Amino acid sequence: GDSVTQMEGPVTLSEEAFLTINCTYTATGYPSLFWYVQYPGEGLQLLLKATKADDKGSNKGFEATYRKETTSFHLEKGSVQVSDSAVYFCALMGYGNKLVFGAGTILRVKS
Amino acid sequence: ETGVTQSPTHLIKTRGQQVTLRCSSQSGHNTVSWYQQALGQGPQFIFQYYREEENGRGNFPPRFSGLQFPNYSSELNVNALELDDSALYLCASYSWTGYTFGSGTRLTVV
Numbered sequence: 196g197d198s199v200t201q202m203e204g205p206v207t208l209s210e211e212a213f214l215t216i217n218c219t220y221t222a223t224g225y226p227s228l229f230w231y232v233q234y235p236g237e238g239l240q241l242l243l244k245a246t247k248a249d250d251k252g253s254n255k256g257f258e259a260t261y262r263k264e265t266t267s268f269h270l271e272k273g274s275v276q277v278s279d280s281a282v283y284f285c286a287l288m289g290y291g292n293k294l295v296f297g298a299g300t301i302l303r304v305k306s
Numbered sequence: 307e308t309g310v311t312q313s314p315t316h317l318i319k320t321r322g323q324q325v326t327l328r329c330s331s332q333s334g335h336n337t338v339s340w341y342q343q344a345l346g347q348g349p350q351f352i353f354q355y356y357r358e359e360e361n362g363r364g365n366f367p368p369r370f371s372g373l374q375f376p377n378y379s380s381e382l383n384v385n386a387l388e389l390d391d392s393a394l395y396l397c398a399s400y401s402w403t404g405y406t407f408g409s410g411t412r413l414t415v416v
Binding site: 244295296 | 339348408
């Protein structure tokens, strides 16, 4: 079945450091790919998405490119802020519009 | 456009009891999905409703059931609660722009 694997955390960075969170997926067909963010005590917020190969999703300085050849959708940000501290989930939307999530990566940014 | 609203925000139940969680979706969103997020894990798909009928289910036992109503609200019912049912339960409504999630109900089973 469909699955998503993302790098384990926590990832701890200093403010203004470069961020990469790796995400790879296994799916039949051509799923849409997403990054969601979850702040403490809250639900999920869509951060960015890409619906086909080579698409780049971007939002709030975060970017991810849909790489079909490597089945990857790595999240990057050039300069993180303390306010970016949260849990980040990579997800795919497969058959029946069902979302399949990775286990999540905790990001901690220190000032 | 209103968001997705879930109630209650927190709930404590005893093992063996039954619980009903509620979700009010955005107007016009005919598809609603429920997810279970155990502590430290990613959300797991429970089931999905489209126009008041279940049209997809994840790997959850029949004691997890749901309803969707014509006014875009929905319920998740869990019977015979077990300790492992303790989790954050998320409701999400779907439209052409994608999924919108509620803030969830934190269920603790003791």
